[in-house]
Every structure is written in structure tokens, then in C-alpha cells.
Amino acid sequence: MDLNRQKLLEAYEMMKTIREFEDRVHVEFATGEISGFVHLYAGEEASAAGVCLQLDDRDKIASTHRGHGHCIAKGVEVKGMMAEIYGKQIGTCRGKGGSMHIADLDKGMMGANGIVGGGPPLICGAGLAAKTLGTGGVAVAFVGDGGSNQGTTLESLNLATIWNLPCIFVVENNGYAETTPSKWSVSLSGNAVDRAAGFGMPGVVLDGHDFFAVYETAGEAVDRARNGGGPTLIECKLNRYYGHFEGDTQTYRGPDEVKKVREAKDCLALFSEKVTRDGTISGADLQEIDDRVMQLIEDSVVEAKAAPKPPAADLLTDVYVSY
């Protein structure tokens, strides 16, 4: 793996930024100042980071309702995101999209999505565009275990195979779709990866708390896709730390379920331990990142709160390019 010190620090900062962003939104949501449906990605950071660190500017991703982590990992500006969640004019989408619709096409981030299974067809299109235009780009659809049962997702697997698209489907299996456990809803096995073969593509399942595992597997899939080898399905087994959305009391989960996962399987802790153990990176290096991240998140909240809402005229703008 091509993980030099620089890249490791980058990975840590990315995951830490996601974590702090989500933890802070969790806190701020509780004050009542944030509206709408907000789904937090905390706990799943290694997946977004491991995949997106293998991507570059040519590459595209499509996300889900739980999109903040993917956005940050693909380079969307944190302050714009926070402001968007607050519905402000300086938000990534001028306050018109909100948490479930953050997108930044210039960054290759094709949008969070309010529709489960909305992303995979779009990613087939992104892959097709890359192939047709010869950009060398690849396209990644993130989808949940719940989303892996949506017909749009299943069709996309087949389409990517038969069109030989440079696409990667990352199933983030966090054990639940809302309250519904994936061990039941996904073919009774809980293994979305088992479907890959039937759709003619390689499938890899891995521990999604392990940044290194994700990074390595994603790298192989990206290489294959870039070299005309077609699509791959990667299933990351991982956990979400918060409820399905903010406000969820999570009584469907086992009593200590989240606590145990946080203790044993925290992707940031596992990462820190590993990189500091062998001495590549010191605790102080990480602390420096932590401080910077905390400041960024703090600033983003302060700026978001202070920013103006979009003007009334914005209600009517940007429905069409021209009409």
C-alpha cells in the first residue's frame, strides 16, 4: 500500500473531520436549531475515507441520505456543508437542499440522495461518461444494506457488468435499515456481497472499521475499473453510532450494542493505535490534527449560525437553466 506518512495524516484528518462534524451536528440538532431529517455517519468513517482516498479529481461518487461523510471525504467544503444543514444562503446548495441533498458536482460529489437506491443508476451514468469521454475516471456508488435491496441498485449491478463500466458499488452494511436488521433483510444471510457473482463481478467483504482494509480493497477495485476491468462490489461491515436519524431512540438495538462497538471497533481508535504503535506518527501529530479539526468545525457552526437565510426570491430560481 502506498500509504506514506503524508497520506496517513490525511486519512486521519479526513476521518476525524467527519467524526467531529457528525458529533457536533448531533449536539446542535438537539438544540432545535437544525430542521429536517438528519442522518449521521459517525462510526462509518473508515469506509468513506478508505474509498475516497483512492479517488482523484476525475472520479465521481454518489451517496445516500447518510451523506455527510462521503461529502467530506470527496472534498466538499465543510463550512458550506454546515451552512447547508442550517439552511443558509452560503450553504453548498444555497440552503435549498439541506442535509439529504448536499452535492458538489465540481468536486465529483453527485449528491446525497433522499431516495434509497437513487445513486447506483446515476453512477452507471458517471462511469459511462468517463468511459465515453476517455477521462480515465471511475465512479463509486455508496449504498446501505437497505439500499442493496432496492431494484435500482440490483439493476445497476447488471448494467455495470454488461456495459463494462468503471464503477464500484460500496455497500455500507451497518446492520440496519432504519430498524430493520440486514441479517434478515439481505437474503437472510446479511451478506450483500454474495450477490456480486450472480451479476458477474468480483465481490469483496471486509471489516469496514478497518481503514487499511477498505483502502487496500478499494485500491484494487479502482485499478481494475481504471484499466477497463469493469465493476466491483465491496461490502463494508460496520456500525452507526447514532440513531437512524436524529431523534431515533434506537430501542430496537441490543442494550449495550453501540457501547460495545464504540469500545472495540472504533475506526479512529483502531487507526490511531496502528499508526502510533509503529511510530510513523506520534500522538502529538494527531493532537495537532484534532485541534485543527475542532477549530474548523467550531468555525463552521459559528459561521453557519451567523449567516443569512436565502432571500425570498430564491424560492423561484434555478428550477430550470432556462424556461
Add this chain to the structure above:
Amino acid sequence: MDLNRQKLLEAYEMMKTIREFEDRVHVEFATGEISGFVHLYAGEEASAAGVCLQLDDRDKIASTHRGHGHCIAKGVEVKGMMAEIYGKQIGTCRGKGGSMHIADLDKGMMGANGIVGGGPPLICGAGLAAKTLGTGGVAVAFVGDGGSNQGTTLESLNLATIWNLPCIFVVENNGYAETTPSKWSVSLSGNAVDRAAGFGMPGVVLDGHDFFAVYETAGEAVDRARNGGGPTLIECKLNRYYGHFEGDTQTYRGPDEVKKVREAKDCLALFSEKVTRDGTISGADLQEIDDRVMQLIEDSVVEAKAAPKPPAADLLTDVYVSY
């Protein structure tokens, strides 16, 4: 196999009826007297017959745009069907459905379907009803190779597994969806059966020209379903003798493709040969059936042609039970 003489004769008559029905519709269509889109099932008879002879009155099937064979195999009245294709009032659907929408719920035939992939979800419902009401019934969705790529079909596989439904999905892989070859469109392998495992169900592939193979496999699947063992996917590899629809010149097929299949793989010829070879059934027995079938089809055409069209008032009736 529980195939006594009686059952064998029944199987032959069923397949022969389908064949003659389709051959005759082909001829009549060319005269211009039949309107609309007509998709003929000739060549695929062993699939419908082999499956439906394992079913009884409790059981339901859902069909496709290529529905005549399934209808006949599930006991829908031939004369009503022919009249329906002619758009007559005495037709199975009073002339309002036509070839693509023949249904007879009393016979457990839930409809041909103009929408590729329309049937499998409905069959999940039929299976659920059987399970909930404790009828002991099973439900079978026939779907083409093309239809096996429709999201509705793929979702249904998963649903049937996780709800443990008494459902059977029969993929009739006749090599093409319109002009598109299944060896390309179905995961590049042409094997829909490979998807069964990923959806947690047994999958069996077989020669769909071979009535005995279909009958035996369907019997096992029906037993499993009736006994609470859940769904099965069966892929029948077979061929269609006519074009996608009447009027198709089929230049996308290899020059002698159909001719060769007719010679080597005709399900009726294979069946006749086998049952007469061991002496269970004589050529005269079959001839008697042939004659009866020819007469039935002839009568059905004569009656259909002579029958009145539905009255104008029928345009407005039966939109709702009450409104």
C-alpha cells in the same frame, strides 16, 4: 416421477394445444384480422406444461407478454382466449384486454403482463396470501431472460426469501429479449440461475425443451414451497420459434438458428419420441389428441371470428367495482 399414462397424455395434449394455438394465431395474424402486439410461445411449451402440471387449483401463476402458453397450461379456456385475441365480447376479458392481458383469476392465472417484470411482485403477493390464509397453495412467476434484469424481479427474489414465501420463479431463457441476446444481457454469462444463491434460494438450470426435466424440477420446487421450504429459481433454457412479436423479421438471429432448433430440440418431438419409444403410448394415441386439438383450435377461430365485438357501452364499464 408420478407420470402415469393419463398424465403423459395430458402433458402431450397441453403442449400440443399450445403449439397449435400459436401456429394458428401466427397464420391468422398474417391475414390482418388480429390487431395489436402478439407474442407467440411456440417452442417453449415444455416449460409451461412441465411447471403447470405440478400445480393444482390452489396455485397461482403470473405470466408475461408471451402469455398464451401459460394460460393454456393453467387451464384457461382456449376458445375464450382466441376470442380475446380477436377482441370479441365472448373473450376471456370481454375483448378489453387482448393478447397481452389474458387473465383468469378463477383458474389461478393472474394475467399475462404488458410490463416486463410486472409479474414477480404480484406472485409474492399470491404466495403471501396462500401462506396467510393457509391454503397450501404455491405461486409461480414466469419471467423471460430479459425480465430477469428488471428490478421488480430482482427485488421479488429477495422478498420471497426473507418472507419465506411459497413462490417459484421460472426464468424462461429463450436466448433473446426482443433482439438482445441473454448471453450478453444477463450478467454476460447468460445464466440467470447464478443469481439465486445471492438471494438465498436454490437455483436449478435445465433444458427447457425437455418436459421431463422441467416437470421433475418443478415438482421438487413445488414440494419445497408447499412444505414451508421457501422459494426456488428455475431457469429453463429454451427457444422461441417465431419472432419477438408477429411481424418481426428476426434478422438478428443466425441464419439457420430456428431451423436447427426445430429439428434438434422440438419439445413435442422429444416428448413423443420418448413416450412412444417405451411403448407406454402409441402413435395412434397421439394422433387422436392431435385431431382433437386441431378441431378445438379450428372451432375456436371460427367462433371467435363469428362472435360480436363488445357493445359500445363496455368502454365505460368495469373501471371500478363502485365509483
Add this chain to the structure above:
Amino acid sequence: MARTITFKEAIHEALDQEMARDETVIMMGEDIVGGLHADGEDDAWGGVLGITKGLYAKYGDRLLDTPISESAFIGAAVGAATCGLRPVAELMFIDFMGVCFDQIFNQAAKFRYMFGGKAETPVVIRTMVGAGFRAAAQHSQGLYPVFTHIPGLKVVLPSTPYDAKGLLIQSIRDNDPVIFCEHKLLYSIEGDVPEESYAIPFGEANFVREGDDVTVVALGGMVHVAGEAAEKLAGDGIQCEIIDPRTTSPLDEDSIIESVEKTGRLVVVDESSPRCGMAADIASLVATQAFDSLKGPIQNVTPPHTPVPFCDELEDLYIPDAAQVETAVRRVAAGG
């Protein structure tokens, strides 16, 4: 005996009473039990807003959680309806119709006609509609005009707890496919609702308020907005007759026409998108069937032809409000 309960409770009660009355009524949807196959509490959610909570304890397997496969499970509800059950399927938000519409509009809606009158498909699809939840463009749409457009479907849009209960019971007993639209902002409103079971027939509008000056046809959440405006206008001597059609298909055309014959003036207030929407539908009805009674132009009060924005302030501007209704009524009252 009537008590005051919420719209949400009224829906729960209708489901409960019908499941108790008729064993063939079953329910299915994402997380309508919620937690069933997981390690924590069963029946943890009872649907995303808790509406079905408690029913699993009573009816067990007659409630089915589903995967996120709307085509398959809505289609299963449709198929089961032709095989002796009366399924009530929950499409969490009507905005999700795009992944399952075929099973509704090409299958359920058309069986009876295509099959020459030989099918009945008593399926109900309960679904959340409307804006105001800050849920943005993909979770806030009306979309009932799309279903109203389809021959073979019935479309219900209750505005009060009383109507919600009676219309849902009718929906379940009805032998045609019904789209039952629950406006998410109405769940918490309260109203008098009899404990006993009752059904409200389809196609019978509710005269929410009688008045001689202006007919105001308002739908769903807009009934309350219109009521607010009417209250204000009454102070100025303008008497609105507020008609709530309650079902958009069938539509109680006679009541609307009769009222316009009396008042000569029409305002239609609806929260769905304006083009080919409910307001246009009703305005057209009157312009074709009761034109001679009209004393002046019809006024439609609807959102603009835009998606629903996220930000609170913009969303509030998007949704028609009492002030807009008031202005429209004053305009028609002054004209003609």
C-alpha cells in the same frame, strides 16, 4: 362516544378496528413493526412516526416488515389483494412512488378493466404527503394529482381526525385500489372522533363552512389554511363556503357545482404542484360545467411550479398560506 384524539391516533384506531373485524386485513411496510428481526425491542418503531405501534402485539404476523423494495412489497400487496386478502401497504412517503408506480398504476389500477370486470383488487396504500416538515424536495411532495389522473385508482385526502378514521375504514372495506394520503402536518391535530367504527363514503365532500359569497374548495392541509382565512374574511362581511372534497377520485363534482351556482365565485386552494394539479382540475370542472354561474375569474392558490425547498423560510413561502387565500377571496369577491 366521541373523544378528542389526534389525526395520528385516528388512523391507528381505524387500522386496529379493521384488523380486529376482518382477518383478511394485513399490513406491510418498512419498519411498520420495526425491530422485529433485530435484537432489541420488538415493535420498537411502529412505522417511522409510530402510527402502527402496538398493532403487532395484537395481530402478530399479520403485520409484515419489508425490505426497501417498494416494487416488490407494494406489488405483493396488489397481488395478495387479488387472492383474498385486504392488504394495507405503507409507502412511507408518496415521494417514493417513483420506484414502484408500475405496480400501482399499470397493475392494480387496470386489472379490473383489462380483465373484463373479472378482478377485484382491494388494496390500500397509505402514504405521507405534503410539505412543512423541512424534509426538502424528495420528501415533501403532494403528488396525489398523479394518482388522481389514473383511471382505476381512488384517492383519499383527509383533513381531520374524524375524516381520517372514517375514510380509512372505508378504504379498507372498499373493493378498489385506494391511495390514502396522510398529510404529515396534520398528524398532531386533534378532533372529536367516535370510538365506534364508522365509514365515510367516497365522493362526498364535506361542507366545512357554509357561506353565500365565495366558494372555496380546499384540500388536505389547506382546509385549515382556508378556514383561517375565512374566519378573518367573515369579520369583513365576506362569507366563504369551504368545501373539502375529501376524496379527489371520485370527486364530488355536484357539491362543488352546487356551491358555485349559489356563490358565483370560486377559489381553489391546494398544496400540490400547479400544472395538471388538483386546483387546475377543479377550476376546469367549474369552467366547463358551471361557467354560467360564475361572476368572475376563478382563482387558484397553489405553490409555485418549483420543487420544495429545504430552508424553513423558503418552504413557508412555498406553501400557500391564509394571507394568500384571503387575497384571492377578496379579489374574486370584488370582481364580477
Add this chain to the structure above:
Amino acid sequence: MARTITFKEAIHEALDQEMARDETVIMMGEDIVGGLHADGEDDAWGGVLGITKGLYAKYGDRLLDTPISESAFIGAAVGAATCGLRPVAELMFIDFMGVCFDQIFNQAAKFRYMFGGKAETPVVIRTMVGAGFRAAAQHSQGLYPVFTHIPGLKVVLPSTPYDAKGLLIQSIRDNDPVIFCEHKLLYSIEGDVPEESYAIPFGEANFVREGDDVTVVALGGMVHVAGEAAEKLAGDGIQCEIIDPRTTSPLDEDSIIESVEKTGRLVVVDESSPRCGMAADIASLVATQAFDSLKGPIQNVTPPHTPVPFCDELEDLYIPDAAQVETAVRRVAAGG
């Protein structure tokens, strides 16, 4: 240089010229090449009716056959449109929207708004609409009112070869998602069409016939039906002004209103279902915006609120005909 060609040829020519002009134009759909991966002739079909036949020879891989997975490939067209291509996807029949509508109405239509103006989605969905093919309930629908209802979509409904070519070229060059509806009964009609490339702007109605007595707004195939009626009526001294909006979204409201201001009478003729349909939409427009010009009730001529029947005779009764238009025009001409 104009020649007489068919509607079908006009569409083929528009596709050909745009593919030649702009390398980012690609096409995808079921069997639009047809036979490509099989053992016989490549390009055997060129789409189910042969419209795209011959384009594969010229443009090769820029035409993609697809599996029967409308969500995936229509969605792929949408996604590709945000990544620098201008895909023209073929949804064989508009009736199949039910298996892929989400990618059209929640994705393509809403990106620009949801993303704060930072997206362009120049995708065209070509699709066959309308009755008359004896294709029964699931292959004969209009359904363009459903797309017209959705903010963010543009909807095109050409009635002549000339318009088909010019509007399809505009659709491909347009930067918003466009639903391009081809009425299946029009494919064989002929008309003068320039060889060179030209684009007809959206939202500009065509005055098919000028007249002072009655405004007849007619759409798609109904333009010809209205023309037939108008011919007959002219003999009796009733002069119809026939307006073909050509695009239902945007709709050329001004032209319709201007004409009604002149004639004072309106008949709307449309083949889509009546409830929340195009006729209602246009009647409502006039009843709200040009009421004072109206001398009498508006008349809508549409099919009944039923699915499309199979049998020829019933289908012919279903589709509005010239006699019905004539009756409607006579009625409005006599009234007021």
C-alpha cells in the same frame, strides 16, 4: 431545402444531425441498435419501430443497447448528463415510466434546484405515447400530464414532421431534462421538412389555423383531428383558431390567452386522461387568466376516465374524434 418526409424520418434525421454535430450526444435504449450482441445482423432493428436504424453504422459505440432495466439505464442517462454527455435515452413506451420514474422526477428534475443552481442535466428521454395501435391498457397511455406536473421537467409533444425535427434538435441542445413524446400514430404522416438542421424554441405555440370564432387548443395527434373538424366547420361559417402548444412544459400561455381574448370561446382537445390532465390544465389557465374574455363555458374533449381498451371498436370510441370536436365547437359557438 425542404422535402416531404415522414415524422419517423424527421426524428431519425434530428438524431443523426445532432450526433454528427456534437460528439457528446449518445443514445441508449432497448434494442435501439438491436442485434448488436447476437449472431445475426447488427443493427437489425434500430429500435422497436426502426427509427434509429442506421445510426449504429455511423456512430458505433455512441449507441448503447440496454438490458430491460429502465431504472438503471434511464438513471445512467441522467447521471451521464451531469458528467458532460448529452444522452438521449429511449423509454420504449411512456407506459413503462412506472419502473423508472424516480430517476426522472426525483433525480433529473430536481438536481438543479436541490443543488442550489449548480447542476445542469441535459438529458432527453424519447418515448412513444398515445392510443390507436390496438396495444391495450399498458402500451397506449398519454401520461405526459404526469411529467408536465413535475417542476424541473420540460415536456415536448410534436404533431408534425417539421416540429418533430426542430423540437428534437432543441431538446438535445437544451440544458434541462426533456421528455420528448412521440405519438405512435403520427410516425407515418408526411410533411415538409428542411434538410438542414434547425431548432424550434420551447414554449412557442404553433397557430395551425387562424380563425375568429372559436379557439381550439389541440395537442399531439389531436391537432390533426381538430384540423379535420375545423375544415368541416369552416364550411358552415365557423372559423376555428387551432393552437398547437407543441410543448406542454413550458406552455405558451400567452398565445392561448391572446387567442381567447379574440374569440371568446375555447375548446381543448387532448388524448390524455381527463382528470388532472392537459385539457383541465389549459381550461384552468383560461378560467383564471382570461375569464373576462370568455363568452361561454369552456369545452374539453378528452377520452373518458377509463384505461385504454384493446378491441378496435372500443379503442376508436375511446380516442376523441373529429365529430366530437365538431360538436364541442358548435356548442361553444352557439353559446354565450
